[in-house]
Amino acid sequence: MNDTILIVEDEPKIARLVADYLQQSGYATHHLAHGDEVMPWLADHAPALILLDLMLPGTDGLTLCRRIGDQYPALPVIMLTARVEEVDRLLGLELGADDYICKPFSPREVVARVKAVLRRLHPQTEEAATPAPLSLDEDGWRALAQGTDLGLTAVEFQLLKVMMQAPGRIFSRDQLMDHMYRDHRIVSERTVDSHIKKLRRKIADAYPERDIIHSVYGVGYKYQPDS
Template structure:
């Protein structure tokens, strides 16, 4: 069965356009128009990915995202914002969104983002045990891609899907400098100009969660990031 996309927006024109392009790609689409309905749909339908507008009736997109992440719900979330201000994007990412798009957006770009998130979420599920990457031990930290789990000194560190993907890419290229554009391509699965702020926010979140780890994510000014083990 094709993947189910939950589309949450109160603008009929946006919903109609996004649905048309997602339908063309073979995705099933369920649309709702307010935050309360979005929360109910996530719990009832268990969609594969959610496209979530920030400005919604009843419960806004920030609060929807916050509540789902507080429940440790793993659904990939793409947030839509009508403003190009960094503060809107940063807040959404810090609350647990995996990605964002600024309105008005190219519907083909939306489809590409949805495809990338779904491909990443399904990656390990389609991989046989004999092909699955083995756990990587770096100092006091173990990164296990099969279990999608990180342990620091034996304790599990809860990471969201995108945080894990970013850490895994950095670990595979440890002691190498990767540009933000390279990280977008390798960890997010797409290459769109102007989205590098997404990388910065996720790196900041990883640094907070890995404070007890021997691993360090260093900033290389003007270039990108490097994981030092």
């Protein structure tokens, strides 16, 4: 697998700092500072992952994220931004970003996120052979932990099923509500939090030392069993 990380960032100091840490971790890097340079560069290169700033000269990060997702759906993207409004976070993730990091950030955090995304997408052989911590019996609407039924309600099962279908993807509360209640009834975000809390408690009873469902502050929740 190509180990080049494409850094699309118009602040030179940030780009150099991130590149230095990535290179120390064994990755090759390439830096682009202008949004209009990205798609032509990708036409001739195949990086392992893109670190994509939201605010760029020329084509902005959200537009690029959409285009990359359309043309290179298997190419992971981690978005970088100083804009912390929730609407930007959700929009970025809905456009296909694999993760989202807000400035200011630690370069060590960036390296850790890069490794986590690549590990999830390209697991090692021994990791791939390890059974998933949970399995779903969709016909029986059951979640099984090492063969033991967790005793989920229908809503809890549906929530878990949605998140397990996209490990590592962050779902907003609104997105989860759409899957919980197909009749589009009006419920509060606290209802989602309550169901997630009960779901996490039942999973924790089976896996007391593993945090499988993660809350992402200001955004929502994700299923990530390999953390």
